[in-house]
Amino acid sequence: MRTIDLHTLTGAYALHALDDEDRAAFEHHLRDCPSCAQEVRELAATAVRLGIAAATPPPPALKDEVMRRIAAVRQEPPPTAAPARSAVRRAGAARLPRWALAACLAAAAALGGTTVWQYDRARDARAEASRAEQRTQRIAEVVAAPDARTRTEALGGGARATVVVSQSRDEAVFAASGLAEPPSGKVYQLWFDDGGTMRPAGLMDPARGSGAVLMEGRVGDAAGMGVTVEPAGGSERPTSAPLALVEFPV
Structure with a gap:
């Protein structure tokens, strides 16, 4: 040890x-x-x-889709020895007339822009995956902190909210379950409650009524947090009555 x-x-x-x-x-x-x-x-x-x-529960059609694809995908044949690569190149080049080679070159040139676009999309996806992994890691660190404290409150409509606060890390995690999807063009926004003054603390995914979110910013002297429905992109100050007000656990 x-x-x-x-x-x-x-x-x-x-x-x-x-x-x-x-x-x-x-x-x-x-x-x-x-x-x-x-x-x-x-x-x-x-x-x-x-x-x-x-x-989140899987969609009802997921099992049928998996079974359909299992039945449709062919089993890979046993591996066989491939002919020498140089021989394949010579045979292929001999069978292709000059006009076909020219067409291949033209297609490759036309696809060049598409390849660059796909590369950029893949790079952006990798960057977003890395950011998501970092957020997940920070949420786990807050929950696992030695001084982490938790409070769960029942919200309207059967929804529930859980707040985890770590004073040593000066961070908080908010998790909700059962929240209805916000109206079109709206998002759920989180707030730190600084003695009655609401300070922005990030947005929840508008497509998900459930999930854990690392609240943006430091806890500081906040005594609690709130949730409101705001226009897409969020607001500097709450524009609607809070759906929830949760005191931080001591």
Whole structure:
């Protein structure tokens, strides 16, 4: 076991992020440390709530589509020895007349612009995936922080909201489940409640009524948070009555 303070591993243990050696040492420590055991139970329950909040049911047609594709996709034939590459090139070049070679070159030139466009799209997709991975990592770090505290409130229409706050990280995570999709051209906007003054804290995906969001900005002296429906792109100040007002857990 490396020189690690075992009391700091509660979050990583609750998220199953320890290797075999550290997990065995922490479980041995857990048997004699009631405070760590309690903290692990609380963090594990929070992780479950966040997972439930972010979960979305698969579309009803998904199973039929998977089965259809299984039946339609041909099994790959057994591998066979390929002829020498140089021989293939010579045979192909001999069969292609000059006009066909010219047509191939023209098509390759025409597709050049499409290739560049596809490359740019792929690069943008990789960048967005990297940003999403970083946001997910930060959400996990807030939930797993040793001082993470959680509060869950029931919202209207059967929706629920969960807030996780870490004072040491000065960050908060908001998770919702069961929220109806906002009206067209509108988004859900999050706010920090600074003693009655609402400070913007980011937007939720308008297409999802569920999910976990790392609130933008520092918690600071905020005593709670709110959710409103705002025009697409968000607002500097709330323009509608709050759907939810949740006090931060102490």
